[in-house]
Structure formats: structure tokens, C-alpha cells
Amino acid sequence: MSMTIYQASIPVFIRMLENLSSILDKAVAHAEAKKIDPAIFINARLAPDMYPLNRQIQIATDVVKACAARLAGIEVPSYEDNESTFPELQARIAKTVAFLQSVSAEQINDSEERKITLKLHDKATGFLGQTYLFNFVFPNFYFHLTVAYTILRHNGLEIGKMDFVGDY
Amino acid sequence: MSMTIYQASIPVFIRMLENLSSILDKAVAHAEAKKIDPAIFINARLAPDMYPLNRQIQIATDVVKACAARLAGIEVPSYEDNESTFPELQARIAKTVAFLQSVSAEQINDSEERKITLKLHDKATGFLGQTYLFNFVFPNFYFHLTVAYTILRHNGLEIGKMDFVGDY
Numbered sequence: 001m002s003m004t005i006y007q008a009s010i011p012v013f014i015r016m017l018e019n020l021s022s023i024l025d026k027a028v029a030h031a032e033a034k035k036i037d038p039a040i041f042i043n044a045r046l047a048p049d050m051y052p053l054n055r056q057i058q059i060a061t062d063v064v065k066a067c068a069a070r071l072a073g074i075e076v077p078s079y080e081d082n083e084s085t086f087p088e089l090q091a092r093i094a095k096t097v098a099f100l101q102s103v104s105a106e107q108i109n110d111s112e113e114r115k116i117t118l119k120l121h122d123k124a125t126g127f128l129g130q131t132y133l134f135n136f137v138f139p140n141f142y143f144h145l146t147v148a149y150t151i152l153r154h155n156g157l158e159i160g161k162m163d164f165v166g167d168y
Numbered sequence: 169m170s171m172t173i174y175q176a177s178i179p180v181f182i183r184m185l186e187n188l189s190s191i192l193d194k195a196v197a198h199a200e201a202k203k204i205d206p207a208i209f210i211n212a213r214l215a216p217d218m219y220p221l222n223r224q225i226q227i228a229t230d231v232v233k234a235c236a237a238r239l240a241g242i243e244v245p246s247y248e249d250n251e252s253t254f255p256e257l258q259a260r261i262a263k264t265v266a267f268l269q270s271v272s273a274e275q276i277n278d279s280e281e282r283k284i285t286l287k288l289h290d291k292a293t294g295f296l297g298q299t300y301l302f303n304f305v306f307p308n309f310y311f312h313l314t315v316a317y318t319i320l321r322h323n324g325l326e327i328g329k330m331d332f333v334g335d336y
Contacts, residue, residue: 007298
């Protein structure tokens with residue numbers, strides 16, 4: 001049996017977003033226990049010219065909602081990017097998961113060779129569906145998820161790689 | 169045309185390791201230009217109980233060499249984990265890429281449903297080939313690649329996400 005592009009994308013995105021959501025729950029509990037203003041975590045960065053935690057999560061969710069929509073050939077949902085609290089970030093993750101769940105295998109399968117054109121750095125870049133998933137979506141998605149993890153870890157949250165990769 | 173597990177794995181791993189190699193070249197040039205001992209970067213960590221740069225790269229390469237071997241049903245190459253300089257880390261990346269290139273599509277395809285058993289946290293965990301790739305290998309590989317990137321970025325290396333995700 002061969003793989004399908006649906007199996008390679010939607011359930012994987014949902015699983016990783018659920019792991020992220022659990023990590024944010026731990027951050028909230030940690031901030032409460034230590035009496036740290038949650039905004040300190042939300043606005044934390046690993047370098048002055050890197051994005052803070054909330055923007056990392058906005059971009060991670062952007063990447064996968066756009067992927068699901070483009071592979072399905074439907075309009076990419078537009079989000080406002082105005083999340084500045086943990087509950088708002090959790091709502092954004094939940095909204096993204098709900099959208100991903102709304103896209104069916106039938107809509108996505110056979111998009112392996114669909115032409116996808118993105119505007120990157122002011123030039124149009126064309127991908128086939130599967131190249132888009134493996135060379136663009138995954139590296140970008142995992143990059144922002146991991147940076148979100150490292151921002152919290154660097155700032156003292158007691159999490160480990162199992163929180164990131166999830167249980168098996 | 170459906171995807172193959174080879175396309176989803178080996179060329180993706182090689183591409184990302186080549187991006188990592190380019191980032192390490194930039195780190196070496198930066199250390200030279202700023203007269204910083206390269207060992208400072210090699211031993212840098214984002215938290216006292218996170219692994220330093222060299223170990224992140226050892227694990228990232230471990231994950232993909234093991235994946236290629238397990239999907240192909242051949243022995244996983246054993247590396248010594250003794251790299252402590254940038255040239256040694258580059259050699260490890262090159263050795264890993266050469267091993268990945270030695271595994272053919274014919275050896276790997278049809279491993280989507282091969283049973284793969286890993287010992288994780290002292291218990292045996294079974295995966296099918298494609299679940300192993302998407303739920304274990306990719307999250308682990310990208311995690312360690314991104315942590316390596318953020319260690320360097322946090323320590324002042326002037327790199328951007330395009331260095332991580334690569335050109336298109």
C-alpha cells in the first residue's frame with residue numbers, strides 16, 4: 001500500500017498542534033505557580049531580531065492552514081494575528097485544528113502533483129504538491145514549533161523533548 | 169501518481185543536512201571574523217540541561233541514518249559520537265549524507281507498512297514504516313536541527329530562516 005498525501009499531512013499537523021497546546025498548558029501552570037506574568041513568556045524571544053512566542057505560534061498555524069487549503073484547492077482562511085495571551089493562542093490552535101479536521105482525505109489526495117505557486121521574497125515560486133509539503137511546509141512548521149518550545153525551555157519551563165514529539 | 173516513502177524521506181533528509189552544513193560554514197566564518205573560539209559555539213546550550221550544539225547535530229544525524237537503515241531493513245551504521253570541532257561535525261554530516269545516498273528507492277519503497285520496533289524509555293514501541301517516519305523521525309530530526317540553529321542564532325550568528333529551510 002502506498003502512502004497518501006493526506007496521511008502525510010493533516011493528521012501529522014493535528015498531532016503536533018495538540019502537543020504544542022499541551023506545552024502551552026504547562027507554561028500557564030508554571031507562570032501561575034511561580035507568579036510570573038504570562039506576558040513575559042508570550043513576548044519572549046531567543047534573539048532581539050527573532051519573533052516572540054506568540055508570533056512563532058501564529059506562523060506555525062499559518063503554515064499548516066495554508067497547506068491544507070492549497071492542497072485541497074480551497075481558499076486559505078485568514079486569521080487576524082492579534083493573539084497576545086495564552087487563552088488566545090490556545091483558541092488559535094483550536095481554530096486551526098478544527099479547520100484541518102474539516103478538510104477531507106478526498107479533497108487532498110491526488111494533490112501530490114498539483115501546481116502550487118507561492119510568492120516568496122517577491123518572486124513567484126512553483127512547487128508540486130508533495131514538494132511543497134516536504135520542502136516548504138514541514139521545515140517551516142517544525143521550525144516555528146521548535147522555536148516556540150525553545151523560547152519556553154530557555155526561560156525555565158520544565159518540559160522535555162517528549163512534550164514536543166508526543167507519546168507513542 | 170502517489171507518493172513514495174523514499175521521496176518523503178531520503179532526499180528531504182539530504183536537503184536539510186546540506187542546509188545545516190551551510191549554516192555551520194557560516195558559524196566558522198563568523199568565529200574567525202570575530203576571533204571567537206569555535207569551541208564556544210560547539211559547547212553552547214539554550215538551557216543548562218539541554219544538549220550543546222555538537223550533540224544536537226549528532227542526534228539529528230542519528231535519527232535519519234537509523235530511519236534510512238530501518239526502512240531499508242539493513243543494519244544501522246554506528247558512529248562514535250566524538251565530534252568536538254566544526255570540521256568533525258561537517259565530516260559527520262557528510263558521512264551521514266553519503267550513507268543516505270547509498271540507500272536506494274528500491275530498498276525503501278514498500279516499507280510504509282513494515283513493522284519497526286524501537287526501544288523508547290525502556291519499553292518496546294511498534295510503528296508502521298510511515299507512522300515511524302511522520303510521527304517519530306520528522307519531529308525528532310527537525311527538533312534537533314532547529315535547536316542547533318537557535319543555539320547559533322541566540323549566540324549572535326547572523327542567519328535567517330532561509331538558511332534553515334533552504335532556497336527554492
